[in-house]
Amino acid sequence: MATLQISSSLFISFLLTLCLFVIPSLSSDSDPLQDFCVGDLKASPSINGFPCKSAVSASDFFYSGLAGPLDTSNPNGVTIAPGNVLTFPGLNTLGLAMNNVELAPGGVNPPHLHPRATEAGIVVEGSVFVGFVTTNNTLFSKVMTAGEMFVIPRGLVHFQWNAGKDKARMITAFNSQLPGVVVLPNTLFGSKPEIPNTVLTKAFKTDDTTIANLKSKFVG
Numbered sequence: 001m002a003t004l005q006i007s008s009s010l011f012i013s014f015l016l017t018l019c020l021f022v023i024p025s026l027s028s029d030s031d032p033l034q035d036f037c038v039g040d041l042k043a044s045p046s047i048n049g050f051p052c053k054s055a056v057s058a059s060d061f062f063y064s065g066l067a068g069p070l071d072t073s074n075p076n077g078v079t080i081a082p083g084n085v086l087t088f089p090g091l092n093t094l095g096l097a098m099n100n101v102e103l104a105p106g107g108v109n110p111p112h113l114h115p116r117a118t119e120a121g122i123v124v125e126g127s128v129f130v131g132f133v134t135t136n137n138t139l140f141s142k143v144m145t146a147g148e149m150f151v152i153p154r155g156l157v158h159f160q161w162n163a164g165k166d167k168a169r170m171i172t173a174f175n176s177q178l179p180g181v182v183v184l185p186n187t188l189f190g191s192k193p194e195i196p197n198t199v200l201t202k203a204f205k206t207d208d209t210t211i212a213n214l215k216s217k218f219v220g
Contacts, residue, residue: 029095029176039085039092049092049177063088066100077107085177097177101170103162110185111159117179119152119172126168132158190218
């Protein structure tokens with residue numbers, strides 16, 4: 001009996017130790033098994049990204065797509081230049097992506113979330129109101145100016161608003177080569193096929209006319 005109890009204790013200890021090694025590996029993209037693997041975007045992606053290109057050159061490791069200024073003349077007053085595996089294949093399997101985010105005065109990066117990554121960012125110029133909401137509906141927010149850094153935990157709803165009178169710019173980074181983005185207004189009112197009005201009227205405690213009006217703004 002004593003031997004059985006000791007064996008059970010050892011087994012439980014083994015499982016706990018295993019969890020300590022396994023759980024962190026699930027917190028971001030898988031670790032690469034080679035120096036690099038420049039993605040072949042013409043091939044179908046696998047679980048850990050795209051297959052590697054057979055011929056690689058120096059240009060695969062340099063990217064100018066984050067350069068500004070960006071055109072922010074759109075309804076939300078925000079434009080994002082992404083640097084992820086789809087625009088910069090050199091990031092393939094490296095677990096990293098970056099964005100250049102520019103906001104016109106009063107511009108808003110609408111409430112959204114990144115299902116596959118934590119976000120860290122720095123305000124490069126301007127004044128930006130940054131906020132995120134926890135799973136218990138607590139809002140953490142601050143008006144940030146140039147040189148200040150913020151972090152958005154993975155999967156939490158967040159937003160940015162240019163609270164100043166001049167154009168604002170941020171550089172954001174993610175611990176995933178393709179963090180993904182779910183923009184809540186577009187998802188709820190512009191999905192294909194549509195979410196039934198009955199669901200949305202009950203969820204938002206409003207009427208069918210209001211929901212139909214909101215949906216009309218996200219057509220196309």
